[in-house]
Amino acid sequence: MRNFFTILILLFSLNFAASQTDAEVLKTIFDASLTNGKSYEWLDHLSNRIGGRLSGSLNAERAVEYTRKELDSLGLDKVWLQPVMVPKWVRGTSEFAFIETEPGETLSVNICALGGSIATYVEGLKAEVVEVSGIEDLKTRDRSEVEGKIVFYNRPMDPTLINTFSAYGGCVDQRYAGAMEAGKLGAAAVLVRSMSHKIDDLPHTGSMSYGDLPNSERIPSAAISTRHADLLSSLLKLNPKIKFYFKQNCRNLKDVQSYNVIGEITGSEYPNEIITVGGHLDSWDLGDGAHDDGAGCVQSMDVLRLMKNSGIRPKRTIRVVLFMNEENGLRGARKYADVAKQKGENHIFALESDSGGFTPRGFSFDCSESNFNQILSWKPLFKPYLIHYFERGGSGADVGPLKGDNNVLAGLRPDTQRYFDHHHAASDTFDAVNKRELELGAATMTALVFLVDKYGINPIQTNQQFKD
Amino acid sequence: MRNFFTILILLFSLNFAASQTDAEVLKTIFDASLTNGKSYEWLDHLSNRIGGRLSGSLNAERAVEYTRKELDSLGLDKVWLQPVMVPKWVRGTSEFAFIETEPGETLSVNICALGGSIATYVEGLKAEVVEVSGIEDLKTRDRSEVEGKIVFYNRPMDPTLINTFSAYGGCVDQRYAGAMEAGKLGAAAVLVRSMSHKIDDLPHTGSMSYGDLPNSERIPSAAISTRHADLLSSLLKLNPKIKFYFKQNCRNLKDVQSYNVIGEITGSEYPNEIITVGGHLDSWDLGDGAHDDGAGCVQSMDVLRLMKNSGIRPKRTIRVVLFMNEENGLRGARKYADVAKQKGENHIFALESDSGGFTPRGFSFDCSESNFNQILSWKPLFKPYLIHYFERGGSGADVGPLKGDNNVLAGLRPDTQRYFDHHHAASDTFDAVNKRELELGAATMTALVFLVDKYGINPIQTNQQFKD
Numbered sequence: 001m002r003n004f005f006t007i008l009i010l011l012f013s014l015n016f017a018a019s020q021t022d023a024e025v026l027k028t029i030f031d032a033s034l035t036n037g038k039s040y041e042w043l044d045h046l047s048n049r050i051g052g053r054l055s056g057s058l059n060a061e062r063a064v065e066y067t068r069k070e071l072d073s074l075g076l077d078k079v080w081l082q083p084v085m086v087p088k089w090v091r092g093t094s095e096f097a098f099i100e101t102e103p104g105e106t107l108s109v110n111i112c113a114l115g116g117s118i119a120t121y122v123e124g125l126k127a128e129v130v131e132v133s134g135i136e137d138l139k140t141r142d143r144s145e146v147e148g149k150i151v152f153y154n155r156p157m158d159p160t161l162i163n164t165f166s167a168y169g170g171c172v173d174q175r176y177a178g179a180m181e182a183g184k185l186g187a188a189a190v191l192v193r194s195m196s197h198k199i200d201d202l203p204h205t206g207s208m209s210y211g212d213l214p215n216s217e218r219i220p221s222a223a224i225s226t227r228h229a230d231l232l233s234s235l236l237k238l239n240p241k242i243k244f245y246f247k248q249n250c251r252n253l254k255d256v257q258s259y260n261v262i263g264e265i266t267g268s269e270y271p272n273e274i275i276t277v278g279g280h281l282d283s284w285d286l287g288d289g290a291h292d293d294g295a296g297c298v299q300s301m302d303v304l305r306l307m308k309n310s311g312i313r314p315k316r317t318i319r320v321v322l323f324m325n326e327e328n329g330l331r332g333a334r335k336y337a338d339v340a341k342q343k344g345e346n347h348i349f350a351l352e353s354d355s356g357g358f359t360p361r362g363f364s365f366d367c368s369e370s371n372f373n374q375i376l377s378w379k380p381l382f383k384p385y386l387i388h389y390f391e392r393g394g395s396g397a398d399v400g401p402l403k404g405d406n407n408v409l410a411g412l413r414p415d416t417q418r419y420f421d422h423h424h425a426a427s428d429t430f431d432a433v434n435k436r437e438l439e440l441g442a443a444t445m446t447a448l449v450f451l452v453d454k455y456g457i458n459p460i461q462t463n464q465q466f467k468d
Numbered sequence: 469m470r471n472f473f474t475i476l477i478l479l480f481s482l483n484f485a486a487s488q489t490d491a492e493v494l495k496t497i498f499d500a501s502l503t504n505g506k507s508y509e510w511l512d513h514l515s516n517r518i519g520g521r522l523s524g525s526l527n528a529e530r531a532v533e534y535t536r537k538e539l540d541s542l543g544l545d546k547v548w549l550q551p552v553m554v555p556k557w558v559r560g561t562s563e564f565a566f567i568e569t570e571p572g573e574t575l576s577v578n579i580c581a582l583g584g585s586i587a588t589y590v591e592g593l594k595a596e597v598v599e600v601s602g603i604e605d606l607k608t609r610d611r612s613e614v615e616g617k618i619v620f621y622n623r624p625m626d627p628t629l630i631n632t633f634s635a636y637g638g639c640v641d642q643r644y645a646g647a648m649e650a651g652k653l654g655a656a657a658v659l660v661r662s663m664s665h666k667i668d669d670l671p672h673t674g675s676m677s678y679g680d681l682p683n684s685e686r687i688p689s690a691a692i693s694t695r696h697a698d699l700l701s702s703l704l705k706l707n708p709k710i711k712f713y714f715k716q717n718c719r720n721l722k723d724v725q726s727y728n729v730i731g732e733i734t735g736s737e738y739p740n741e742i743i744t745v746g747g748h749l750d751s752w753d754l755g756d757g758a759h760d761d762g763a764g765c766v767q768s769m770d771v772l773r774l775m776k777n778s779g780i781r782p783k784r785t786i787r788v789v790l791f792m793n794e795e796n797g798l799r800g801a802r803k804y805a806d807v808a809k810q811k812g813e814n815h816i817f818a819l820e821s822d823s824g825g826f827t828p829r830g831f832s833f834d835c836s837e838s839n840f841n842q843i844l845s846w847k848p849l850f851k852p853y854l855i856h857y858f859e860r861g862g863s864g865a866d867v868g869p870l871k872g873d874n875n876v877l878a879g880l881r882p883d884t885q886r887y888f889d890h891h892h893a894a895s896d897t898f899d900a901v902n903k904r905e906l907e908l909g910a911a912t913m914t915a916l917v918f919l920v921d922k923y924g925i926n927p928i929q930t931n932q933q934f935k936d
Binding site: 030031034035159160162163164197198359361384385386388389415417418421434435436437440 | 666903908
């Protein structure tokens with residue numbers, strides 16, 4: 001008898017969704033997210049009960065277990081873990097650094113090791129400093145200017161770029177490849193200005209690489225807070241002979257087993273057409289990874305839950321993927337795409353949220369012009385929610401490997417102004433996320449997934465398979 | 469010789485501005501605000517060195533002096549204070565409140581007196597509580613249900629409204645008129661749920677009015693934090709006989725002298741056509757008034773400074789007005805409009821920023837359709853700055869009295885999601901304002917003012933005067 005009523009209610013709700021206009025369904029989705037969303041509660045747990053979850057750490061494994069358990073509770077058709085080997089880098093004990101203006105006269109400064117860096121000697125490292133405005137500037141220097149010194153990359157993010165990700169893109173090369181380039185010239189170490197518009201005391205970590213540099217040329221690499229970068233720069237102008245000391249004992253360990261966490265609602269009509277929505281479950285270790293990318297994970301999880309709760313039964317397969325190891329390897333994303341390719345899966349659409357949990361403004365799309373025009377026809381439906389940004393451009397690092405000849409990759413585009421105040425720093429914490437902003441993002445993603453499911457992507461060639 | 473060079477530089481910069489396309493001028497304005505804006509520094513002083521500045525307080529006078537001095541330093545054509553008499557309400561010592569579940573068993577709760585309220589008795593006030601969902605609900609109650617009790621207005625802001633100002637508008641009547649209506653039914657006092665989406669411990673103050681209720685029916689009125697409103701409501705469901713105690717010793721004093729702070733760049737061609745840009749200088753006393761409306765004041769001040777620094781010499785008169793007493797009287801706005809009318813000033817355009825210092829999204833306009841269409845033709849110029857919202861609707865409380873037959877009133881519309889977390893509460897502080905978001909707002913306002921100055925409003929009838 002109880003089952004009978006359950007079926008009745010289910011049929012009613014399905015019928016309700018089917019009879020609604022698209023505008024009405026979107027209203028149902030937004031109302032559900034803003035009154036009965038689960039993203040914020042999930043993020044609270046992920047941030048405050050688990051915390052930072054660097055690939056290979058026990059916290060990352062706790063995050064895998066927690067999100068799998070939560071997905072299990074949603075009554076999806078399938079939930080599983082996809083094994084993937086990930087790099088393991090550990091920060092070790094806190095870094096320590098000072099500027100020595102005269103022998104015995106020191107100013108403490110805040111630094112953090114960059115992810116992937118080697119340690120300094122146990123006793124630390126002290127050397128003169130040569131400031132450069134970036135890798136291009138470094139390449140104009142003679143080896144004699146650099147050898148044995150600490151190269152200080154101090155190019156700031158360009159404040160005139162409205163999209164702060166563009167400003168980030170304009171100087172992240174010094175963080176990623178700065179040690180590699182300085183190592184080739186015999187530098188002792190590198191210090192990199194933190195990637196933030198804000199002048200404060202927080203160092204911002206992030207990935208760096210030595211490429212295939214021989215061990216003998218690999219040098220320690222650390223980020224310095226913006227305030228202390230400005231301090232160091234001004235002191236160097238007064239006296240180019242001042243020295244910088246720092247000590248860090250981070251290490252690269254052996255790869256360890258980890259997982260992508262995946263759940264799906266199998267499509268009722270076209271189960272082989274897969275729509276993926278996701279974020280990355282790993283985070284840096286300094287904060288609790290609330291914006292980067294706990295927000296994207298919980299929003300993606302709520303997409304499936306909100307669809308179910310809004311009475312939407314998808315025709316196509318909707319999959320949430322919480323990718324492991326975006327920050328320092330992208331192994332989870334590559335594994336997911338490799339498996340999809342092996343299985344001949346048809347990924348028609350993949351959406352990532354990895355730009356913070358701020359007020360959503362729209363999406364960027366990596367797709368053909370005709371696919372873009374199809375999506376653009378839905379833009380008016382989003383106007384009541386102040387979602388206005390539909391542009392071609394990048395999507396997301398984790399969905400990138402799913403790129404096919406004729407599918408659509410997309411990235412949620414929230415407001416970016418505050419993002420880099422928190423990105424990869426101790427200030428990336430739950431309290432910096434606003435509940436409504438997070439929920440609006442989840443609703444915006446769900447709305448787009450609903451439309452893609454309803455109308456398909458490029459339905460003429462709907463059977464085209466995923467290609468590398 | 470020095471003057472000669474100054475003139476050369478001035479001529480060059482004027483020529484430079486004149487030869488630029490509108491898109492280039494907007495880029496110059498945004499670049500200047502983001503690299504060399506002054507709004508954030510001014511707001512730091514106004515918030516952290518002065519603080520909350522309720523009308524009639526010494527802090528309000530300090531804010532008048534400070535902003536006049538800063539405007540004086542900008543080399544405007546005129547800076548002056550416009551006298552206005554303002555109401556003076558004082559909070560007195562901290563309020564104190566508890567729920568008494570049994571005699572002697574109490575739970576402390578956070579309240580604050582509403583602006584304009586009378587005090588309780590010196591020994592406080594204790595009574596049973598009757599919860600209502602708003603004024604309409606109250607009006608369905610019999611006098612016997614309400615008499616001698618504390619009426620507890622607990623209608624929350626509607627979370628499904630995307631624009632949080634709409635949700636605020638949907639329940640602020642219980643704060644403003646709640647005591648007036650409950651007083652008519654013989655209630656002992658009123659408690660009002662704080663106007664905030666966030667569930668936290670902060671009470672949010674705001675203005676209330678007794679209208680022309682006789683003194684005998686005027687009752688104390690206080691706001692209760694959202695968390696404690698939920699607590700009280702759930703306890704009342706368990707036991708409708710629980711009592712509430714509170715004590716407050718706020719007072720309404722005699723009106724005192726205060727000022728609007730005004731500065732202008734006199735127009736070079738049409739000095740009689742006035743473009744006004746402003747915010748309100750007074751604030752509530754619980755926080756430091758950074759978002760409401762320190763942000764609007766410093767952005768408005770920077771409009772004139774950014775125009776000068778960008779080499780724009782306006783044809784029309786650009787006036788910054790820092791209005792006094794928006795929060796609990798609107799006396800400054802009325803005085804400014806009265807004087808404008810007496811002088812026969814032609815206010816063609818008035819823009820207010822009073823919705824917080826968050827990322828700007830656009831403007832709303834109170835104007836004719838033809839004037840709106842003229843402004844709408846400029847919208848594409850704003851696209852690079854992600855300014856997309858150009859709609860007809862309200863403008864701002866302070867510019868409202870300038871409404872004429874054929875002029876344009878406008879309000880800056882920033883992102884609203886976080887605003888009511890801070891509005892009128894102890895959390896309206898400088899640290900809740902993001903520097904870039906504030907500066908983008910100042911630039912967006914300057915860009916619109918530049919275009920209004922360049923093209924005029926409804927140029928066919930350009931000599932039409934301001935009308936009541």
